[in-house]
Amino acid sequence: MAAEPVAAAVEKMRAAGQSEAAVRQFSVNLERVLSGEQTMLPSSELEPAPDVPSLEGLPAVDPAAALERVAVIRLNGGLATSMGLQQPKSLLEAREGRSFLEIIVGQTLALRRRHGVRLPLLLMDSESTRAPTLAALARFPELRTPELPEDFLQSMVPKLDAETMLPARWPAAPELEWCPPGHGDVYASLVGSGALAALREQGFRHVMISNSDNLGATVDPRIAGHMAREGLPFLMEVVLGTAADRKGGHIAQRRSDGQLILRETAQTPPEDEESFRDYRHWRYYNTNSLWIDLDAIAERFRDGGSLELPVIVNHKTVDPRDRTSPPVLQLESAMGAAIGSFPGAALLQVPRTRFVPVKTTDDLLLLRSDVFRLAEEYRVEPALENGSAPPYVALDKEHFGMIDDFEARMPAGPPSLRRARRFVVNGDVRFGRDVAVSGEVELDAPAGGLRVPDGAVLGG
Numbered sequence: 051m052a053a054e055p056v057a058a059a060v061e062k063m064r065a066a067g068q069s070e071a072a073v074r075q076f077s078v079n080l081e082r083v084l085s086g087e088q089t090m091l092p093s094s095e096l097e098p099a100p101d102v103p104s105l106e107g108l109p110a111v112d113p114a115a116a117l118e119r120v121a122v123i124r125l126n127g128g129l130a131t132s133m134g135l136q137q138p139k140s141l142l143e144a145r146e147g148r149s150f151l152e153i154i155v156g157q158t159l160a161l162r163r164r165h166g167v168r169l170p171l172l173l174m175d176s177e178s179t180r181a182p183t184l185a186a187l188a189r190f191p192e193l194r195t196p197e198l199p200e201d202f203l204q205s206m207v208p209k210l211d212a213e214t215m216l217p218a219r220w221p222a223a224p225e226l227e228w229c230p231p232g233h234g235d236v237y238a239s240l241v242g243s244g245a246l247a248a249l250r251e252q253g254f255r256h257v258m259i260s261n262s263d264n265l266g267a268t269v270d271p272r273i274a275g276h277m278a279r280e281g282l283p284f285l286m287e288v289v290l291g292t293a294a295d296r297k298g299g300h301i302a303q304r305r306s307d308g309q310l311i312l313r314e315t316a317q318t319p320p321e322d323e324e325s326f327r328d329y330r331h332w333r334y335y336n337t338n339s340l341w342i343d344l345d346a347i348a349e350r351f352r353d354g355g356s357l358e359l360p361v362i363v364n365h366k367t368v369d370p371r372d373r374t375s376p377p378v379l380q381l382e383s384a385m386g387a388a389i390g391s392f393p394g395a396a397l398l399q400v401p402r403t404r405f406v407p408v409k410t411t412d413d414l415l416l417l418r419s420d421v422f423r424l425a426e427e428y429r430v431e432p433a434l435e436n437g438s439a440p441p442y443v444a445l446d447k448e449h450f451g452m453i454d455d456f457e458a459r460m461p462a463g464p465p466s467l468r469r470a471r472r473f474v475v476n477g478d479v480r481f482g483r484d485v486a487v488s489g490e491v492e493l494d495a496p497a498g499g500l501r502v503p504d505g506a507v508l509g510g
Contacts, residue, residue, distance in 0.1 A: 054216070055080060055084065055210065055214070055215040055216050055217075056077055056080050056081055058217050059076060059077065059080055059207075059208050059210075059216075059217055059373045060073055060077055062208050062212075062217045063076065063206075063207065063208065066088055066206065066228075066359075068205055068206060068207075068211065068242075069205070069238070069241075069242025069243065070242060070354075071239075071241040071242035071351055071356070072207070072231075072235070072238045072239060072242050074236075074238070074350070074354060074355075074356045075205075075231075075235070075238040075356045075357065075359075076205075076207045076231065076355045076381070078358070079231075079359070079361045079381050079383065080210075080215075080381060081371070081379060082361055082380075083215075083363060083416075084215060084295075087361075088320045089317060089360065089361055089362070089363055090317055090318065090504040091302075091311070091317045091318065091360075092312045092319050092322055093318075093320075093322045093325040093326070095304065095305055095306070096302035096303065096304060096305065096311075096313065097111070097302065097305055097340040098302065098303065098331060098332055098333055098334075099302060099303050099310060099332075099333065099334050099397060100303070101399060102277075102288070102334065102396070102397040102398060102399050102479075103399070104201045104398070104399040105270065105272065105273065105287075105398060105399065105400045105401065106306075106401075106405075107270035108272040108273070108275070108276050108398075109272070109275075110272070111271050111272055111274075111275030112271075112275075113164075113167075113271035114165045114166055114167055114436040115275075116271040116272070116274040116275040116278070117161070117165055117169055117260070117269065117271050117274055118167055118168075119253060119254050119255040119256060120167075120169060120254065120255075120256050120257070120258065120269065120274045121169070121170045121171075121172065121175060121198075121249055121254045121256070121257045121258075122158065122169060122170065122172070122257070122258050122259075122269060123171075123172050123173070123236070123240070123257055123258070123259045123260075124140075124154060124171065124172075124174070124259075124260060124261070124262040125173075125174050125233050125236065125260070125261050125262060125385075126138060126140050126151075126173040126174060126175050126176075126179055126183055126262045127174055127175060127176035127178075127179055127204045127230060127233075128263075128351075129178055129179065130142055130175075130453065132410070133410070133411060133414075133451070133452060133453040133456075134206050134452030134453050134454060134455075135453055136497065137182060138151075138175075138178075138179040138182055138183050139262065139263055139408075140154070140179075140183065140262040140263070141182060141183070141186055142414075142416070142453070143418075144265060144408075144417060144430075145417055145422065145424055145430070146424050147420045148410075149186070149423070150262055150263060150265060151183065151186055151187070151262065153265055153428050154171070154262060154265070154423070155171070155187070155190050155193055155428065156427070156428030157265075157268055157269075157427065157428045157429065158171045158193065158269075159190075159192065159193065160427035160428060161268075161269055161427070164410065165271070165309035165426070168195060169269065170195035170198050170249075170254070170462075171193060171195075172198065172199065172200065172201060172202065172203060172245060172249075173187075173200065173201040173202075173262070174201065174203075174204050174236055174239060174240075175201045175202070175203055175204070176203065176204050176230065177203065177206075180201065182279055183201070184200060184201065187200055190462050195252075196250065197248065197251070197252055198245075198252060199243070199244075199245055199248065202239055202240065202243035202244075202245040203232055203239065203243060204230060204235050204236070204238050204239050205235050205238060205242070206228040206229070206230065206231075207228065207229060207230075207231045207381065208227060208228060208229075209226075209228065209229050209366070209368055209379070210347045210378055210379040210380075210381070211376065211378060212317065212365070212376070212378055212379050213377075215379070218368050218376065218378045220368045220369065220375070220376075223369065226368055226369050226370075227368070229343070229382075230382075231365075231381065231382055231383065232362065232382030232383045232384060232385075233338075233384065233385040234262075234357075234359045234382070234383030234384050234385050234387055234388065235383070235428055236259060236385055237347055237350075237351075237357055237385075237388060238351075238356070238357075241347065241348070241351045244399050245341050246344060246347060246348060249282070250344055250345070250348065251345055254344060255278070255343065255344055255345065256274060256277050256278070256341060256342065256343055256344065257341070257342055257344055258274075258339070258340070258341050259339070259340045259341075259342065259385065260337075260338060260340070261337040261338050261339075261407060263407050263408045263409070264337070264338070264339065264405065264406060264407040264408075265406060265417070265430040265452075266403050266404040266405055266406040266430060267287075267337070267339045267404055267405070268287070268404070268429065268450075271507040272509050273285070273287075273341055273398065274278065274341070275442035276398070277341050277343070278439075280396070281394075282341075282343065282394065282395070282396050283342070283343045283346035283387055283392045283394055283395060284340065284341070284342050284343070284388065284394075284395040284396070285340065285341040285342075285395070285396050285397070285398055286301070286312075286336060286337075286339075286340055286386055286389055286395070286396075286397055287337045287339040287340070287341075287397075287398055287400045287404060287405075288301060288334040288335055288336060288337060288397050288398065288399055289334070289335050289337055289399070289400060289401075289402055289404075289405050290333060290334065290335075290399065290402070291329030291330065291332060291333055291334065291335045292329060292422070293329065295329050295335045296326075296327040296329055297315055297327075298335050298336065299312050299313060299314045299315075299335065299336040299384065299386060300313055300326075300329070300332035300334060300335050300336070301313075301314075301331075301332070301334040301335070301336065301389070301397060302332060304390075305353050309390055309393065309395075310388040310389050310390065310395055310396075310397065311360075311387070311389060312336055312360075312384060312386045312387045312389055312390070313326070314384055314387075316362045316363075316364070317360060317362065334397060334399065336386045337400065337404065337405040338385060338386055338407075338419070339400075339404065339405075340385065340386065340388075343392045346392060350391065357388055357391045357487075358390070358391050359383035359384070359387045359388060359390075359391065360383065360384075360387045360390065361381055361382075361383060362381070362382045362383060362384065363379055363380075363381060364379065364380040364381075364382060365377065365378075366378050366380055367380060374462040402439070403431065403432055406422070406430065410451070411450050411451060411452075411453065411456040412443045412444060412445050413443075413444055414456070415443055415445065415456075415460075415464050415467075416440050416441075416443055416467065417430070417510070418463070418464050419464040419465070419466065419467045419468075420433055420439070420466050420467065420468050421433060421434060421467050421468060433468065434468060435450055440467075441472055441473055441487075442471070442472045442473070442474075443467070443473050443474075444473075444474045444475070445475045445477050446476050446477055446478075446495075449475075449477065449478045449479070450475065459478075459479065459481060460480075460481045461479045462481070462482060462484070462504075463483075464481075465485035465486060465487050465502075465508070466484075466485070466486040466487065467483055467487055469486070469487070469488040469489070470487040470488060470489065470490075470491065470509070471489055471490050471507075472489075472490040472491065472492075473487050473491050473492075474491070474492040474493070475492075475493045475495075476492070476493065476494045477494060477495030477496075477499070477500065477502045478494075478495050478499035478500065479493050479495045479499070479501075479502065480499065480500070480501045480502065481501075481502045482501065482502055482503050482504035482505070482506065483504045483505070484505050485502050485504070485505070485506050485507075485508065486505055486506075486507045486508065487508045488507060488508065488509040488510060489508055489509040489510050490509065491508045491509040
């Protein structure tokens with residue numbers, strides 16, 4: 051019985067033109083789920099990761115030598131649907147009129163000029179993001195690296211009927227029969243697209259992979275030098291946990307063999323939820339910025355191989371907008387979970403300045419505000435004095451959650467947050483020009499809404 055769903059999924063993926071590497075990876079994941087393999091990671095089987103080196107403690111290197119064989123991959127498969135847009139998130143304005151993609155391109159070209167290195171930039175796109183992204187990249191012909199693609203496509207995998215585990219069918223909208231397999235797909239897509247082979251043929255050895263919405267994740271020659279010097283197959287940048295990371299993925303060490311692993315919320319048994327939120331105990335949290343030896347990836351996929359990524363099983367309906375449509379399972383994996391597949395994998399503690407992802411308009415407000423600045427060579431840096439932490443921001447989801455509503459309520463730009471510690475907005479609030487927030491401020495709009503006048507100073 052277990053063979054039937056796997057065979058049906060393989061047939062469907064091949065008919066849709068998916069690569070053999072992607073087909074193999076999904077087959078392995080599905081077989082593990084059908085076998086009843088445990089997908090949960092109980093705290094009793096784990097212990098905190100040991101102390102790890104810090105970026106500040108790494109020795110200086112010759113940047114040109116360290117970056118000579120390094121390439122960069124940015125994950126660019128997501129649309130900004132959570133913010134109400136149907137465009138690549140990387141094309142959204144990050145700050146000062148420049149999109150995330152423009153800033154990433156600027157950072158890459160600046161490093162090339164400064165150190166005289168090739169440093170290719172590849173994007174992992176989806177069918178939804180590819181055309182508009184490549185159109186935007188056409189403005190930067192100097193970015194192209196001969197013999198290498200500008201991008202490669204992430205895979206599509208079938209949603210599974212929750213009862214039969216066969217590929218789901220939805221003739222009314224066949225495109226809804228498919229789903230992305232999570233950013234853990236980057237490895238199979240890199241192999242199946244031919245991009246891995248092209249990189250290796252051009253003499254590249256290491257790749258840095260990060261999200262396109264994290265502009266703090268710049269290429270640091272010291273990390274590249276550390277990878278080469280220590281002969282590491284896999285390195286994950288981590289930050290020390292804070293209360294804000296309680297729902298994020300933390301690193302742990304398996305008691306059975308000492309292997310480092312990543313544990314996500316979806317892999318935590320209900321009885322361990324309190325333990326999972328103990329950021330002081332688990333300490334190190336994933337930034338989704340990884341450095342990987344390309345030869346190590348090639349070795350894992352040699353002769354029809356794949357990575358043993360922990361499978362995350364998500365329960366959905368085939369039409370996510372129709373709760374009465376048939377229930378399905380979506381099998382996903384996390385990119386950072388590959389740490390468990392590489393013996394000798396390592397962690398590196400980095401400052402919070404390297405981890406500024408934008409997942410909500412709360413995050414976008416901080417990035418666009420005077421809490422950050424766009425420095426030379428397109429570096430996005432904190433602008434707060436004395437290394438202060440950015441303020442806590444919580445905007446009313448109904449009135450600020452979608453980007454159009456967010457921007458309509460701040461037509462003259464975001465308020466100043468440099469002196470803010472906590473900024474909470476409840477209800478329909480509209481901000482005038484040159485508004486400043488100081489200390490802890492919580493605004494509650496009356497039924498008819500609230501307008502903050504030009505030049506207002508909120509708080510003490």
